[in-house]
Amino acid sequence: MTETIGTVTTDNMQKYKNYREQFKRLKKAFDNEFYMEAIFIEYAIMEDRAEAILRYEGNKIKPKNEQEFISLTRKLNRIKKIAEQKKSLPKRYFCDSIIENISEWVKQRNGLIHALLKKELTTEEVEKFALEGKRLARALSNKAKNYKSAVARREAKL
Numbered sequence: 001m002t003e004t005i006g007t008v009t010t011d012n013m014q015k016y017k018n019y020r021e022q023f024k025r026l027k028k029a030f031d032n033e034f035y036m037e038a039i040f041i042e043y044a045i046m047e048d049r050a051e052a053i054l055r056y057e058g059n060k061i062k063p064k065n066e067q068e069f070i071s072l073t074r075k076l077n078r079i080k081k082i083a084e085q086k087k088s089l090p091k092r093y094f095c096d097s098i099i100e101n102i103s104e105w106v107k108q109r110n111g112l113i114h115a116l117l118k119k120e121l122t123t124e125e126v127e128k129f130a131l132e133g134k135r136l137a138r139a140l141s142n143k144a145k146n147y148k149s150a151v152a153r154r155e156a157k158l
Contacts, residue, residue, distance in 0.1 A: 019048075026134065033123065035130040039109060042133035043072065046102060049137075049144040050075035053094070054082075056151045076103050089154060093147040102136050109133070 022041050029038040050072055054060050061070045061078055076099050083094035108129065112119070 019045075026137075030130070030134070033127070035123070035126040038130040039112075039126075039133055042130070042137040043106070043109060045137040046106075046133075046140055047072045047075070049140045050079060053079055053090075053144050053147060056148050057082075057089075072106055073103065076106070089150055090147070093143050093150070098136070098139055098143060102140060105129075105133055105136055 022045060026038055026041045026045075029035070029041065051060075051070075054075060059078060059082055061074060063070055079090065079094050080099045080103075082088065083090040083099070085091060112121070112126075112129065
């Protein structure tokens with residue numbers, strides 16, 4: 001039997017607290033050389049920020065049913081597609097290589113996770129990969145924050 005852990009929140013204050021908690025856990029993971037845990041948290045942060053970016057302008061990806069999981073790759077592809085539109089607000093924030101870099105990191109992360117026991121990896125390699133994930137998670141978080149502010153400013157002018 002599968003038991004659900006935790007509950008999904010839409011409360012902004014609780015979400016902020018959760019977000020801060022995950023960044024604290026990320027720091028602890030690095031401090032204690034738990035790089036696989038760091039990668040897990042980084043992926044979750046990227047997934048949350050990608051979902052938020054899409055939500056800011058009503059660009060959510062609708063699942064076919066309640067059980068369907070919307071992958072980070074699918075969310076990134078939607079952001080990329082929206083950012084390709086000329087003179088769009090997303091183009092100003094997401095036309096650079098960040099989406100490409102995150103997409104590549106996700107592919108490598110998936111390869112790492114699915115072949116973990118089949119690959120020879122040094123701690124240094126995993127650490128380097130986790131550090132890149134941390135950089136990308138922070139960059140996407142900053143882009144999402146700036147984008148949200150820009151959407152709010154634009155809507156205030158309307």
